Amino acid sequence: MKKSVFALLVAASLPLSANAATHTLDGRSLTVDQLWEIAQPGEDVTIAKAGWQRINAGYKAPIHAAADGRSIYGLTVNYGALKDQRVAGTSVEDEPNFTASIKFNERQMRIQAAGVEPFISERESKMAMIIRLNQMAAGYTAMSTEGAQAFMDYINADVTPLIPSRGSSGANDLSLATHIGLSLMGEWDVMYKGERRDSKEVREELGLEPYRPFGLDGISILSNGNVAEAQNIAAVKKAEHLLDISPVIIASSLEALNGNVSPFLWHTVDTKGWPQGHEAAEGILGALKGSYLWELDNKRNLQDPLSFRSSGYILATAKEELRQAKELLNTAINHTTDNPIVNTEARDDLWYSNTPAVNALRVGDDNVFVNSGANFDNTQLAVQMESLGRALAQVIHISAWRTTQLDDGHRTNLPTYLIAKENVGGDGFANIAQSMSGLYAEAMTLTNSATLYGIPTSVGIEETFSNVNLIASRVAKMADIGYEIYAYEVLHTTQGMEIRMRDQDKKMGQGTSHLIEQYRKVVPFVDLDRTYTPDINNGIKFLKTYSAAK
Known part of the structure; x- marks a missing residue:
């Protein structure tokens, strides 16, 4: 009953x-x-x-x-x-x-x-x-x-x-x-x-x-599509955290480099005018409050490599793609992906509302309809999630390049490979980028589209595909690689920051100081050459749970 x-x-x-x-x-x-x-x-x-x-x-x-x-x-x-x-x-x-x-x-x-x-x-x-x-x-x-x-x-x-x-x-x-x-x-x-x-x-x-x-x-x-929506939300939340910690990581790279704040200033970003530009730039600058970078330094280069200079705009791109993905998902979870569709509160004031074909779909009351549809089509979400994945690839790309730039003593005016002064005859970070390169390549392969592929079923009546489940897993994997690449970068940035603090008496920003303070609880300063595998993996675990200082 x-x-x-x-x-x-x-x-x-x-x-x-x-x-x-x-x-x-x-x-x-x-x-x-x-x-x-x-x-x-x-x-x-x-x-x-x-x-x-x-x-x-x-x-x-x-x-x-x-x-x-x-x-x-x-x-x-x-x-x-x-x-x-x-x-x-x-x-x-x-x-x-x-x-x-x-x-x-x-x-x-x-x-x-x-x-x-x-x-x-x-x-x-x-x-x-x-x-x-x-x-x-x-x-x-x-x-x-x-x-x-x-x-x-x-x-x-x-x-x-x-x-x-x-x-x-x-x-x-x-x-x-x-x-x-x-x-x-x-x-x-x-x-x-x-x-x-x-x-x-x-x-x-x-x-x-x-x-x-x-x-x-x-x-x-x-x-x-409720399982796919859940998978995409999990991927979006992972990407969101990665982007939330990005400003302080970019800021730490700037301090390790002795970089310029000028690309991130309000009046600079105002001339670009693109979405999320100010939010990204102000997040980076906020982590540098109290930093030595606000002081004049005649050893500072006129302008920095694009992986530093463009980092605010690339972060803004990823944040905007994330916002749009969340907006689509907010809509999806309050609507439906069913077939047939049922609508008991349908509009009845359109030019075709009383045509014979539409009237045949009514159930009793004028605004109640049951009819066939294709609401399970998730192409729009799939395409947006792929855009988010490609934006994350850009974030990963510039992180990897910043890391290699920090190894160059000509860029930083620090020892090449960030070798500590007590590490006499050591190699420092001479070969770390080689393992990072494989991870980078893995991320870049995820930028190819997967929305079009599939095998027609039901004797050919079901022959279009969005593969939004697969795309969710690819975005989640891209975010995971983002944490991994960031682990290499933070190993470098904190080394450069600490060398500047110890040997040059430089003061770091409030946000970046919090980063290095927490990071040092799991990864110590590299004073002598050592095996870096534990440092990288501990860094990944640290970053996945890190909350940047507000």
């Missing part, structure tokens, strides 16, 4: 865990930054009253459309090339159609599951479920209230399905998201309290009622 919406509303309004923060999803206002925090362990969600009402209205629309004799994709007829095969009669909520719908959905969950490990992180898995639940609250998915409650039960208990990270169709998450449905059915493993567990056992342990997907629950769970 189906639970009433009122009962679910009452349940949703009851207090959850006393130790957990509860966040209300309304299908309209969730942001990437909020989602990232909500996806942490111990964070709970509930659905706004209006969200439950939209879920119920969205559920009813295709049911009523089917009752009117219309063929509804994924409800009364099969998927893809089998779309002419009927799976349930017009009265879907009545037997034998009710059971037939459930059996069809359960079969589809199983046969679509063909992903490739490794699994996405628990945080990404929880994000994927929150995204789908929020999209249900937007009213566009036609999911049942039972389906929404099943998602919320897992989210609030921190039960995260094991979802393969690879094996997307390139157009939607069929072979990935279906593992969420399987785990809700008790047929696929989950992570629970830090352990891989049988989902059926976990459901029994939590006292959850069996979940059987009915109606459009099946296609709404498995054929959408």
Whole structure:
């Protein structure tokens, strides 16, 4: 027997865990930054009253459309090339159609599951479920209230399905998201309290009622982009942190070089006028507050290599691409990637609104529609994420070049290879750039586009691709390499800074002083030649968790 919406509303309004923060999803206002925090362990969600009402209205629309004799994709007829095969009669909520719908959905969950490990992180898995639940609250998915409650039960208990990270169709998450449905059915493993567990056992342990997907629950769970959106958000947040620490790293390079502040001054950047220019430049200058670079020095070059001079503009480029990616994702998580689409609050004032073709798609009320679409197409997000990846490649490029410039004593007026004065006869950083070169090359190979490739399926009816899952993994990998290249640069910048502090009595900026102070807790000054592998790897770990001084 189906639970009433009122009962679910009452349940949703009851207090959850006393130790957990509860966040209300309304299908309209969730942001990437909020989602990232909500996806942490111990964070709970509930659905706004209006969200439950939209879920119920969205559920009813295709049911009523089917009752009117219309063929509804994924409800009364099969998927893809089998779309002419009927799976349930017009009265879907009545037997034998009710059971037939459930059996069809359960079969589809199983046969679509063909992903490739490794699994996405628990945080990404929880994000994927929150995204789908929020999209249900937007009213566009036609999911049942039972389906929404099943998602919320897992989210609030921190039960995260094991979802393969690879094996997307390139157009939607069929072979990935279906593992969420399987785990809700008790047929696929989950992570629970830090352990891989049988989902059926976990459901029994939590006292959850069996979940059987009915109606459009099946296609709404498995054929959408919520896993891809979670993967892209994880990649964006990684890139965001990398860019957040970039200003202080650039500033430290300037101090190691004895570089010029002039390219970053407000009046200089004002003449360029491009987005994020002032934000990037002021971030770099802010880290140099109190630095010796603000004093005149007749040994300072008139202008510096472009890897220093252009660093503000290149950082601004990456920050703007990041902003645009987050803006698209903010929109995506409050809308839907379903097919068919359901819209119970549609516009009805357009020139074509009352044409016969459009009127045939109406369900009862004038502003309720159920029809085919291609909302799973993520080309715009894929192209934007590739732009972010290429911008990160530019950040990596200039970091690598700054590092090699700091080895040149003619540039810095410091010992070549930043050899400490006590390291008599030593080589310093003479050969480090060689290992950095391989990482650099690895990053540059990730700049090639991957949006167009794929194998047509469903007897050729599904023949376009965005590969947004793959692109998310490439952006995440690019950010990882960014940390690695930065580890080489910071090894150099802190060495140069400390030589200037010790041997020239130079004062560093407030932000850069904080950087070197924290970095020295894990990587000591190079006073004598040594094996650098621990320094590089400790530097990578340090940078991935470093928070620049404000």
